[in-house]
Amino acid sequence: MAENPSKSRPGQADAQQAAEWAQQGAAGRNRAAALLLDTWLRRLIAYLAYHGRVAEATAEDLAAESITDFVLKPQPRDCPADVWLMTIARNKLIDHAREKNAAKRGGGKAEQALDEDDLLELLDTGHGHSEMPAWVRRCVHLAAAEMQRTEPRHAEVLRMACEGWSAEEVAVHFGAPADAVTDKHKAAARDRIYRAVLIAREMFAPCKE
Numbered sequence: 001m002a003e004n005p006s007k008s009r010p011g012q013a014d015a016q017q018a019a020e021w022a023q024q025g026a027a028g029r030n031r032a033a034a035l036l037l038d039t040w041l042r043r044l045i046a047y048l049a050y051h052g053r054v055a056e057a058t059a060e061d062l063a064a065e066s067i068t069d070f071v072l073k074p075q076p077r078d079c080p081a082d083v084w085l086m087t088i089a090r091n092k093l094i095d096h097a098r099e100k101n102a103a104k105r106g107g108g109k110a111e112q113a114l115d116e117d118d119l120l121e122l123l124d125t126g127h128g129h130s131e132m133p134a135w136v137r138r139c140v141h142l143a144a145a146e147m148q149r150t151e152p153r154h155a156e157v158l159r160m161a162c163e164g165w166s167a168e169e170v171a172v173h174f175g176a177p178a179d180a181v182t183d184k185h186k187a188a189a190r191d192r193i194y195r196a197v198l199i200a201r202e203m204f205a206p207c208k209e
Helices: 012-022 025-039 040-052 056-072 081-105 118-124 136-149 152-162 166-173 183-208
Strands: none
Touching: 012 056, 012 081, 012 152, 025 040, 025 056, 040 056, 040 081, 040 183, 081 136, 081 166, 136 152, 136 183, 152 166, 166 183
């Protein structure tokens, strides 16, 4: 199966429409929120519940807050609407985990170090150093959004790696027959992951300084 770079991501059109409506005053923001609640709420809840390991009620609250922030906050230039919405949701998850950990520890100084494992974890799951300073988290997510814009194929593979996809699963996603994945298919999948991580290291380098 050949890759199709022009193929839109699930929910991309709805998010873009909502972003346009959100700029049209109170009535537009209401339309945007209604559209996202209809088309994105369940997707966000599932994402947040799975990656944050939180109760569905908590995930629903975080998802609703993400949609509200999306409608009210200006969208960064050159950042696709759906990527921006997911960035907001990931930040909500990270903030929730940070607050939860801070409560358990009775507060404390946020860690400053950021290694490559943290970058991968912060990208998609919100785990790792959940008390990372806000500027670091923002840097990571802006870098992730930039990678999604300029290197969408590699960004997709990196997302799979963050979510724990096996080489076999990646191979099937990119066209290998599900019932006949060969070592060659797996090697190609591992190469995709390796190249995606190399690009990510370069793009996220400023976040480690």
